[in-house]
Amino acid sequence: MTEKTALKKVRFVSPAKLYKTIKEEIDSAYFDVMNKGALIDQQHLKDFETNLAKFVGTKYAVGVNSGYDALMLSVKYRVKSAEDEVIVPAHTFVASCSAIVNAGAKPVLVDVAKDFNIDCSKIEAAITPRTRGIMAVHLSGWMADMPRILEIAKKHNLWVIEDACQSLGASINGRGAGSWSAAGCWSFYPFKILGGYGDGGGITTNDADFAAWCRRMRYNGEDRATGEYFGHGMTCLLDNMQAAFLDVKLRHLPSWIVCRKAIADRYKKELGDLPNLLLPHYNVPGFDHIYQNYTLRAKEGDKFSSWMKEQGVEVLTQFRKPYYKHAGLGLKDTGFPETEALSREVCSLPMCVEITDEEVGYVIKTVRAFYGK
Numbered sequence: 053m054t055e056k057t058a059l060k061k062v063r064f065v066s067p068a069k070l071y072k073t074i075k076e077e078i079d080s081a082y083f084d085v086m087n088k089g090a091l092i093d094q095q096h097l098k099d100f101e102t103n104l105a106k107f108v109g110t111k112y113a114v115g116v117n118s119g120y121d122a123l124m125l126s127v128k129y130r131v132k133s134a135e136d137e138v139i140v141p142a143h144t145f146v147a148s149c150s151a152i153v154n155a156g157a158k159p160v161l162v163d164v165a166k167d168f169n170i171d172c173s174k175i176e177a178a179i180t181p182r183t184r185g186i187m188a189v190h191l192s193g194w195m196a197d198m199p200r201i202l203e204i205a206k207k208h209n210l211w212v213i214e215d216a217c218q219s220l221g222a223s224i225n226g227r228g229a230g231s232w233s234a235a236g237c238w239s240f241y242p243f244k245i246l247g248g249y250g251d252g253g254g255i256t257t258n259d260a261d262f263a264a265w266c267r268r269m270r271y272n273g274e275d276r277a278t279g280e281y282f283g284h285g286m287t288c289l290l291d292n293m294q295a296a297f298l299d300v301k302l303r304h305l306p307s308w309i310v311c312r313k314a315i316a317d318r319y320k321k322e323l324g325d326l327p328n329l330l331l332p333h334y335n336v337p338g339f340d341h342i343y344q345n346y347t348l349r350a351k352e353g354d355k356f357s358s359w360m361k362e363q364g365v366e367v368l369t370q371f372r373k374p375y376y377k378h379a380g381l382g383l384k385d386t387g388f389p390e391t392e393a394l395s396r397e398v399c400s401l402p403m404c405v406e407i408t409d410e411e412v413g414y415v416i417k418t419v420r421a422f423y424g425k
């Protein structure tokens with residue numbers, strides 16, 4: 053049997069395969085929750101929040117139902133008028149932008165740079181008298197340039213929050229993503245570096261008032277100690293069961309990050325000679341990439357990604373169609389050349405701790421075969 057027939061498919065991620073490696077711990081968390089009947093706002097959630105805050109490097113963490121909820125609440129807390137403008141990258145998951153719209157503000161899109169994150173040299177041109185905040189987005193495990201963003205924000209008196217949904221564990225000069233701004237927003241969607249067994253999200257912050265507000269808003273505006281409603285809230289707590297699972301996985305995260313970096317190094321070593329590929333190794337001093345995704349650019353765009361899929365390698369092409377080009381979102385396309393260019397070429401290779409060396413080898417062989425190497 054050849055390697056190709058032996059390995060019919062390399063999955064982008066395999067949650068069931070990963071589960072088997074930590075089955076005992078996950079099962080024990082499940083039975084603990086079930087035996088206690090501890091379902092909503094219980095100790096597992098409190099423990100996970102304490103451990104998440106510690107991991108990120110903030111005083112508080114608040115578990116919510118999704119990354120979107122984390123973003124929406126973080127923007128809503130700061131929006132004062134429907135005229136308020138918030139800067140957001142043109143290349144990101146649509147939820148970053150939708151959170152701004154649904155929180156009652158206006159998104160102002162800014163193009164990204166070669167590293168897929170907001171191009172800081174273009175932020176000031178997008179600032180108007182109505183600009184109130186910047187949503188920095190850290191894509192794929194690589195942080196946006198927070199020192200520069202904070203400098204710009206300070207100069208123009210703007211608040212900053214981080215969409216860190218793809219970058220748990222990333223850092224700049226040792227300071228963790230999600231701890232640089234007023235709010236770090238997290239997604240525990242199953243495919244994330246810390247993925248639950250269903251939707252989940254979180255907010256990290258050093259602001260006690262904001263943390264308390266989020267705790268009320270995630271529970272219909274109610275202060276659970278007094279029963280008083282402090283505003284019209286939502287129902288978006290992180291499930292206690294999910295929190296119990298995530299707490300188990302969080303303990304493994306440091307070693308999983310080491311594993312991801314090793315896979316990224318191997319991709320670099322064995323694909324680095326191919327001139328039509330732009331690999332995600334940016335080498336900025338102090339910046340630490342944790343490779344939530346291994347997102348490259350291939351000059352051949354769809355031809356490349358289709359080839360990978362035909363050979364049984366699951367790749368992601370997020371996003372071939374930039375979100376602002378979807379008519380239903382009602383956004384203006386004011387011209388984002390880098391976003392346009394990378395959208396044609398973007399392709400993420402399989403990257404997860406459950407992938408085997410043999411599978412990584414097959415991915416590499418498949419890429420090289422596309423280029424006749």
Ligand SMILES: Cc1ncc(COP(=O)(O)O)c(C=O)c1O
Binds near residue numbers: 121
């Ligand atoms: C950059 C980014 N922002 C926001 C989100 C939204 O997170 P969720 O799917 O948990 O709502 C995601 C994840 O899907 C994301 O990758």
